[in-house]
Amino acid sequence: MTRKRPKYLNLFRIKLPLPGIVSFLHRVSGALLFIAIPLFLAVFQLTLNSPADFDKVRQGLESPLVKLVLIVLLWGYSHHFFAGLRFIAMDMGIGMELGKTRRNSWLVLTFSLTLTAMIGGWLW
């Protein structure tokens, strides 16, 4: 019996399992954080420059757009953090079984989203 196989990789027809989604988001969040490095350095420099610049950054945080960007980056950082810990645990052979990989993938998603919601709520 011959099975029908896809002849090309169509991203919209590939259904990733949950650990695959977590892994892909690890990559997306990493790319996001990489792009944010110059922005981060510029703001970091401002906060340490003078009390006036420190206040300028604080005032900048009032803007909803800045808050939104910060919340997205917070999600990126926390997802990358928890997914990274998960990879290290798996390197040590922890949580490798089929059911467990799915469960700890849920944990990564839940932890990062909860943390983002908590800090985001406080920020907003």
Add this chain to the structure above:
Amino acid sequence: MVERIVSGAHYGLRDWLMQRITGVAMALYSLFMVAFLLTHQPLQFAEWSGLFQNQWMRLASLLFLLSLYLHAWVGVRDILMDYVHHTVLRLTAEALVILALVGCTAWSVQILWSIR
């Protein structure tokens, strides 16, 4: 005959290990930073800049940022190797990333050691 990718020789175990070590270093620094921010609300300039006047904090921060740049290099190169198949384009992108990260390193030193 081993086929090697021109823009990525001698990667492998070393980069895998570097990614873990830099990741753990950044995680520890992040936990410290979260604890500091949680215990210093609302944050004042004096406390914030005072923290970085400490030589150990400057060194720890530099180590964090160097870890970040090394970690970013391995990660971004992996992404480029996966999605940019044209060798010249990929090499160009990788060179730009390296230059940007070296620039960020110099900038980081300048930021950390010009705090009054």
